[in-house]
Amino acid sequence: MHHGNPFSENFRISRIIVIFTAITCCVLLIIFTRLIRPYELPHKNLIAFLFLAIALSMVGLVLLIARQSAEKDKAHSKKENKDYWNEAHLRALLNAAPDAIFITDGTGTIHIANALAEKWFGYRKDEFVGKKVEMLVPEHLRQAHIEHRNRYNQNPSTRIMASGTELVGIRSDGSEFPMEVSLSPSMFGGELWITASVRDITLRKEMELAKLHAQTRLSELVTNLPVGVFRICDSDLAHFQEVNPAMVTIFAAQSASQLLASSLESLFFDHKDWSTYTARMAQQFHLNSLEFRFRRLNGEDFFGFLTIAANTINGETVYDGILEDITERKQQSERIGTLNKDLERRKTQLEQINQELESFSYSVSHDLRAPLRAMDGFSSTLLTDYQDQLDERGRDRLLRIRSAAQRMATLIDDLLNLSRVSRTEIAWTPANLSELANGIINDLRQANPERKMEVKIQPDMQVKGDVRLLGIALTNLFNNAWKFSGKTSNATIEFGCERQNDQTVYFLRDNGAGFEMEYAGKLFGAFQRLHDIGEFPGSGIGLATVQRIIHKHGGRVWATGEVNKGATFYFTLKS
Amino acid sequence: MNSKTILLVEDNPDDELLTLDALKANHVGNAVIVARNGVEALDYMFGTGKFSGRDVTDQPAVVLLDLKLPKIDGLEVLHLIRADERTKFQPVVILTSSNEDEDRIRGYKLGANSYVRKPVDFDEFLKAAGQLGLYWLLLNQPPPHY
Numbered sequence: 001m002h003h004g005n006p007f008s009e010n011f012r013i014s015r016i017i018v019i020f021t022a023i024t025c026c027v028l029l030i031i032f033t034r035l036i037r038p039y040e041l042p043h044k045n046l047i048a049f050l051f052l053a054i055a056l057s058m059v060g061l062v063l064l065i066a067r068q069s070a071e072k073d074k075a076h077s078k079k080e081n082k083d084y085w086n087e088a089h090l091r092a093l094l095n096a097a098p099d100a101i102f103i104t105d106g107t108g109t110i111h112i113a114n115a116l117a118e119k120w121f122g123y124r125k126d127e128f129v130g131k132k133v134e135m136l137v138p139e140h141l142r143q144a145h146i147e148h149r150n151r152y153n154q155n156p157s158t159r160i161m162a163s164g165t166e167l168v169g170i171r172s173d174g175s176e177f178p179m180e181v182s183l184s185p186s187m188f189g190g191e192l193w194i195t196a197s198v199r200d201i202t203l204r205k206e207m208e209l210a211k212l213h214a215q216t217r218l219s220e221l222v223t224n225l226p227v228g229v230f231r232i233c234d235s236d237l238a239h240f241q242e243v244n245p246a247m248v249t250i251f252a253a254q255s256a257s258q259l260l261a262s263s264l265e266s267l268f269f270d271h272k273d274w275s276t277y278t279a280r281m282a283q284q285f286h287l288n289s290l291e292f293r294f295r296r297l298n299g300e301d302f303f304g305f306l307t308i309a310a311n312t313i314n315g316e317t318v319y320d321g322i323l324e325d326i327t328e329r330k331q332q333s334e335r336i337g338t339l340n341k342d343l344e345r346r347k348t349q350l351e352q353i354n355q356e357l358e359s360f361s362y363s364v365s366h367d368l369r370a371p372l373r374a375m376d377g378f379s380s381t382l383l384t385d386y387q388d389q390l391d392e393r394g395r396d397r398l399l400r401i402r403s404a405a406q407r408m409a410t411l412i413d414d415l416l417n418l419s420r421v422s423r424t425e426i427a428w429t430p431a432n433l434s435e436l437a438n439g440i441i442n443d444l445r446q447a448n449p450e451r452k453m454e455v456k457i458q459p460d461m462q463v464k465g466d467v468r469l470l471g472i473a474l475t476n477l478f479n480n481a482w483k484f485s486g487k488t489s490n491a492t493i494e495f496g497c498e499r500q501n502d503q504t505v506y507f508l509r510d511n512g513a514g515f516e517m518e519y520a521g522k523l524f525g526a527f528q529r530l531h532d533i534g535e536f537p538g539s540g541i542g543l544a545t546v547q548r549i550i551h552k553h554g555g556r557v558w559a560t561g562e563v564n565k566g567a568t569f570y571f572t573l574k575s
Numbered sequence: 576m577n578s579k580t581i582l583l584v585e586d587n588p589d590d591e592l593l594t595l596d597a598l599k600a601n602h603v604g605n606a607v608i609v610a611r612n613g614v615e616a617l618d619y620m621f622g623t624g625k626f627s628g629r630d631v632t633d634q635p636a637v638v639l640l641d642l643k644l645p646k647i648d649g650l651e652v653l654h655l656i657r658a659d660e661r662t663k664f665q666p667v668v669i670l671t672s673s674n675e676d677e678d679r680i681r682g683y684k685l686g687a688n689s690y691v692r693k694p695v696d697f698d699e700f701l702k703a704a705g706q707l708g709l710y711w712l713l714l715n716q717p718p719p720h721y
Contacts, residue, residue, distance in 0.1 A: 362675060366643050369672040372695045374589035380697035381596055402697070409695035413674075 019062060029055045099197040106192035108133045108149050120200050122172035133196070138170045156185035156192060169198065178205045228323035232308075234316055237281075238263050241318070250304070250325045252296040262297065269293040269301040277306075285310040287321070294323075302327045357419070365416050369409055376405040414541035417472065421548045426466045433461040433506065436471050437495050440478045451491075453482070458496035461506065463573050465553050473549040476542040477508045477569055483538065484531075484567065485512030503572055511566035515559075523559055546571075579636035579712060580606045584616040584652065585670075586644050590693065594639070594670075597697075597704030605712060608635065613647025616640070617655055620662050634665055637711035640687075642671040642678055650681055657686045664718040666711060 029051045094101055100117035104110050113128040121128075121136060128135075133149070134142040145167075159182055169179040180199045185192060222229050228247035230240045240247070240260050251267065253259040268274035273292045280287055287308040294304050308321035379398045383390070390398070437457045445453070463470070478493070485491035494509045513531065515523070522528045524547040528540050546569075550557040554574030561567035581598070585591045591609055598607065610616035616638070618624035622631040638656070642649035649669065656662045668689040669682045682690050691707065694700050 362673065365675060366672040369693070369695055370587050370590060373593060373672075373693060373697070373700070376695055377589075377593040377596070377697040377700060380701075384600075406696050416674075 099199045102196045158184045232319040252298045269295040372405040418545045431467045454492040456494040469549045473546045481510035485510045509568040514561040582635040582638045584610045584640045601705035603708035612645040613652045638667045639670045653685045
């Protein structure tokens with residue numbers, strides 16, 4: 001605070017000096033009178049008087065000076081009221097300012113800096129004072145700043161923030177920030193003083209940049225959009241005012257300007273569409289995804305969805321819209337339509353075929369059996385009613401007819417079962433394979449009470465599947481095991497499950513006739529038989545049916561075997 | 576056996592003959608009336624057409640009904656028998672070649688008393704005919720006149 005407030009400071013100091021001198025004189029007088037009292041000195045009283053006179057005159061002088069200074073103070077405070085008694089207030093105001101404030105003299109030397117100046121630039125107040133303002137700008141800008149300052153000094157004027165130059169400031173830690181500076185010159189005591197307000201505009205800069213980026217992104221978006229974006233202005237409803245590149249592409253124009261020059265009417269393929277468009281625009285000022293047929297500049301036509309909304313920009317009405325070329329989509333939906341029709345037709349065909357198959361199966365089941373029944377039945381009556389007239393050979397031939405008829409009946413039933421399995425939709429429910437197996441074994445035991453058979457069935461094999469179909473599959477497998485161990489003593493059937501490669505594998509093992517492994521692959525084909533009919537009767541359809549059922553359950557079926565040792569059939573089910 | 580009749584509805588002459596043979600072999604001496612299509616069967620039941628004037632209070636002990644019949648099929652015949660007050664309790668046994676689930680379900684839905692599949696094996700057929708005769712002519716008590 002050197003030049004800050006010279007008046008008030010001087011007065012205070014002179015007052016203190018005068019009072020101090022007066023007190024000193026009084027003290028000296030007292031000391032002196034005490035000191036000389038014991039001595040007999042000539043003119044002792046004169047000397048004391050002299051001292052007293054000096055002291056009194058000093059007091060008088062003090063009073064005079066005090067009065068003078070009080071008068072001066074009074075006069076000054078009248079004249080420069082604010083500067084004088086609001087100095088602390090002024091300082092508080094400076095510190096409360098929203099900007100960093102520096103007061104410099106004409107040489108650019110900083111005399112005063114406020115609190116924000118300390119905060120933003122990272123210096124203490126006393127680090128500013130006496131330094132050139134160039135300390136606040138980065139090294140490479142300092143020379144230019146000096147020149148700038150000198151130019152300003154030649155013609156100092158108030159330069160407010162709005163017209164302020166954007167400068168770069170440097171903090172004590174070397175970091176830089178954008179700042180805006182306004183300057184106001186003042187003359188005081190014949191000297192030029194400059195008040196500089198500095199504002200940190202980092203945030204504003206960032207916002208401006210963000211806004212610019214957003215605008216850029218938005219315009220990039222419009223430019224890159226694959227749909228046509230356009231603007232029509234109220235003052236010229238016959239032309240586009242702005243179009244994006246997609247519009248140029250859609251209309252097959254050479255350039256945007258070519259498209260802008262084309263009349264909107266010419267871009268509608270049908271006049272009817274143009275009428276609709278103008279009518280709708282006149283009524284509602286907007287369109288929502290209306291389909292029109294347009295004409296490209298090369299004469300081609302295309303279908304497009306048009307959406308338009310009215311906006312007011314700077315008091316003028318504009319119509320912003322998007323146009324989507326739907327030619328491809330239309331073609332696709334036409335293709336899908338054709339495909340769907342095709343599919344529908346095929347579905348109907350398939351349903352017809354299925355229906356025919358159903359009625360065919362029904363006929364087979366019903367009509368093919370009747371003649372067989374006649375063959376068997378009449379052979380039987382012949383055998384009974386004419387047994388006297390038939391010799392051994394005749395009876396044998398009739399028996400053969402009966403046996404053939406019955407075999408064919410079984411064959412028909414098996415075939416029907418197989419086709420039924422294929423047609424059946426699986427009804428997934430919980431199923432207990434162990435229970436199913438026990439039931440089948442009971443039936444077999446009842447049908448063949450003479451057979452001795454050891455059966456081991458693992459209890460509680462719970463699965464998910466179609467109970468009826470699984471029953472048919474197990475019946476076929478157990479029938480096979482039962483049949484092929486018919487000539488085995490100590491015949492044993494074992495049904496259980498085991499874990500193989502993280503999968504439950506069910507198996508049915510017998511110690512019967514078995515089969516040669518080289519034919520294992522043929523086991524599951526329809527009408528495939530590995531044994532003579534005379535030896536083990538059967539249609540050769542059972543295992544084919546088993547395979548179809550297991551496949552329908554998402555599982556696999558396979559078998560291992562050895563002649564006269566037995567066979568094991570394995571299957572899995574979808575878990 | 577009693578004097579009750581049996582109505583056999585059967586279009587196939589072979590099956591008709593076999594059924595008659597089987598019943599005879601089982602010593603079922605009751606009169607067997609044969610209807611060769613659905614219309615004839617209904618005429619017999621309701622005393623119409625070929626059977627007009629018949630005393631319809633005297634109904635057969637059992638109707639052995641084939642499903643696949645000319646003109647009106649077996650299930651339709653069953654439906655009409657059940658729909659008529661006079662015959663709604665008439666014992667009807669479906670005797671057919673079909674073992675289609677659908678036929679069995681529809682047969683029972685329409686109120687069939689039994690569903691018997693004609694076996695190809697005549698020995699089995701004999702057994703079936705014997706049991707049917709025994710059951711429906713002797714064992715079963717028909718509904719009283721109503």
